[in-house]
Amino acid sequence: MAAAEIPPNITNSANSVQVTTSPDAKRGGWITGPFILVANLGLIMGVGGALSNLIVYLKREYNVKSIDASQISSIINGCTSVAPIAGAIIADSYLGCFCVIAVSAFVCLLGIVLMTLTATIHSLRPLPCTSGSVSCESPSTSQTAILFSGIALIAIGVGGTRFNIATMGANQFHKIKDQDSFFNWYFFTSYIAPIVAAFGIVYVQDNVGWGVGFGLCIVAIAISLAIFLLGQRYYRNLKPEGSPFRCLTHVVVAAIRKRNLRVTYDSKDYYYGHQGMGSLQPPSSSLSFLNRAALISQGDTQMDGLQAKPRALCTVDNVEDLKTILKIFPLWSTTIFLSTPIAIQLSLTVIQALSMDRRIGPHFSIPAGSFTVFPFLATAVTLPLVNYVLYPMWHKLIGRYPTPLQRIGVGHIINIISMMGFALVESRRLQVVHSHHLEDSPNSVAPISAMWLVVPQTIIGFGEALHFPGAVALYYQEFPKSLRSTGTAMTTLVIGISFYLSTAIVGLIRRVSTWLPNNMNQSRLDNVYWLLAVVGVLNFGYFLLCTWLYKYQSFEEQEKQ
Structure with missing residues (x-):
């Protein structure tokens, strides 16, 4: 393969x-x-x-x-x-x-x-x-x-x-x-x-x-x-x-419309669609406000028991699907601040590379825009190593493969280390700039190899090989079956939000500090990366709290199969 x-x-x-x-x-x-x-x-x-x-x-x-x-x-x-x-x-x-x-x-x-x-x-x-x-x-x-x-x-x-x-x-x-x-x-x-x-x-x-x-x-x-x-x-x-989102929207609308109804826990009071009632259980007690969407009230069903008002009555499955999404939302939010530092460095690395020596040998110079590819390259190389070396070793030591949350957690730690690496490389670049008195020359290239940037970029790629597949696996396994495609696409939404948030953060830093002037030889980009490392530590703490509070919906059953 x-x-x-x-x-x-x-x-x-x-x-x-x-x-x-x-x-x-x-x-x-x-x-x-x-x-x-x-x-x-x-x-x-x-x-x-x-x-x-x-x-x-x-x-x-x-x-x-x-x-x-x-x-x-x-x-x-x-x-x-x-x-x-x-x-x-x-x-x-x-x-x-x-x-x-x-x-x-x-x-x-x-x-x-x-x-x-x-x-x-x-x-x-x-x-x-x-x-x-x-x-x-x-x-x-x-x-x-x-x-x-x-x-x-x-x-x-x-x-x-x-x-x-x-x-x-x-x-x-x-x-x-x-x-x-x-x-x-x-x-x-x-x-x-x-x-x-x-x-x-x-x-x-x-x-x-x-x-x-x-x-x-x-x-x-x-x-x-x-x-x-x-x-x-x-x-x-x-x-x-x-679209499956229509059913989820109906749950919210129906719950609001029936907000005055009293929530019960008797199966016969709820609507199950064509499954009938049988031995089916009523909705779970968590987020009980949404249970009203499946409560049967007068006029909600026809004589044959079929749904009469789609926007006023939903199935128990629809209610539980929405609850699952809401429960996983805090974990999903932690990946936003995991991806945001990556988005910031993706754009700032090009600026760094433009102010560093990009030559390899006497006749070849790496384009600054090509430096964005090194994390991709590191991830592509790391994925098979993770699959065929790291995970089997983990299984041999622990007795089971790492869970999605464990993979994401390790990715958090590696991401923090990569930000520290970028800060150290930039600190060294600024030392070279000052030693050669290039502060007042915005277009001057510091005599330090841009290949130093590849080191923290490789670390980022290794972390992404863990936390990105881990996030995809978590959403796929934990989301309702009818929404699994949407679940795996949630990672894309995270990436998009991260890019927008990175723009806002860089704009805020420019307004409240002098760290990011247009002359990169006068910048303090190293401080930006140290700040991102600190934010990463705080976000990791938030992730650990969410992990402690979260209970797997389906991963444990899949492990037993």
């Missing part, structure tokens, strides 16, 4: 796919794999090539100041992380995966075409800064509008393709073994693509030209879209089955 093997409990997320018998039994299967996987590879490569070097593009071609460019990048990364949730809901509820993927890929292609035009038509960019100039020309409103229109189209395209491709690929198989194998290849292509983009396309942008670099992104997405469409005759396309 591919080197990017992932933990079994991640690939088991394929169980959440509701596969129905296709009218054409010959459709689907491994014949569809190359079409879908190559499409995924090309799409991620094209988007990665367009956005991974965005900070440098804004700084050099649009005269945007360093910190402002990193803030813009964080906001865009947040958009591309939140958008897939909307894309998944549209595919599940209305249009289906194939239609959403095809349209979104075309929209993404249009976005990169716009960015290519900004790189090749001089009137779409402000005049370049002259050497030694104190102030540079800012982009006009129309120039800014065209650039960000292209970026917005790319974000929309990512929203419709990123998770829907994985879902559509799993839909092509009936056997869990085949679904697991597909997911292994899907994650492999998802890690390889940004690495190729960051080292290949970004290098072309920096050394050949932005127009040529963006042109390669167009070629990558155009080829992936064409190959995806060529496989249409082989795909098994499932009909949308509606």
Whole structure:
């Protein structure tokens, strides 16, 4: 299997796919794999090539100041992380995966075409800064509008393709073994693509030209879209089955409407849908306010016992599903402050790299934008080591595999260590800056190797190989069966929120301190990383409290099976 093997409990997320018998039994299967996987590879490569070097593009071609460019990048990364949730809901509820993927890929292609035009038509960019100039020309409103229109189209395209491709690929198989194998290849292509983009396309942008670099992104997405469409005759396309959020909304509405009813614990007072009552138990006593949504009152049911008022009566299962989500919410919130420091360093590392010596040998210099790929590379390398070395050793010592919460907890600790590592590297860089009297030279490069940044980035990648799969496994195992796909997508929402929160935190630091001036040689970025380490320690304490209060819903039963 591919080197990017992932933990079994991640690939088991394929169980959440509701596969129905296709009218054409010959459709689907491994014949569809190359079409879908190559499409995924090309799409991620094209988007990665367009956005991974965005900070440098804004700084050099649009005269945007360093910190402002990193803030813009964080906001865009947040958009591309939140958008897939909307894309998944549209595919599940209305249009289906194939239609959403095809349209979104075309929209993404249009976005990169716009960015290519900004790189090749001089009137779409402000005049370049002259050497030694104190102030540079800012982009006009129309120039800014065209650039960000292209970026917005790319974000929309990512929203419709990123998770829907994985879902559509799993839909092509009936056997869990085949679904697991597909997911292994899907994650492999998802890690390889940004690495190729960051080292290949970004290098072309920096050394050949932005127009040529963006042109390669167009070629990558155009080829992936064409190959995806060529496989249409082989795909098994499932009909949308509606959004599960509607039922959850009805629970809240029904509970509010019946807020004056008295909660009982007699099974016959509650509605169970077509399951009837039998030996079924009433709703749990926790969050009892929501139990009113399943209480049967006059006029709620018809003569045959069927539901008469969907917005006034819900099943006990619907009530318990919403309770499960609310109970896991505190744990979910801890991962926001776990991901936020990663989002902050992702943008600030590019700024650091620009002010450090990026040469490897006499003739090659690593583009600053390529430094964002090292955590991906570390995660891709670490995943199989974690799966086949760390987890078996843990099982041999403890007698069982680590639980999702244990994996997330270790990820918290490693993340704190990585922030301390970034602080130490930046402290050393500032020492070199001061020793060479470069404080008043904002564009001067300190004679210290940027490869020192790879050390804490590798630590981040190792931590992500633990806490990211651990979070996916936790949400998948603990969320109701009808909401498992939504549960695994919660990690994407965390990433999006983290990017937005990182922008707010950096903005706050700039307002209340002098740590982040536009001249990085006068900055105190090391203090920022020390602050993030302290926040990480506090968040870890909050995580331990939530873990102590949380009771697994289904993990223990799955361990016994």
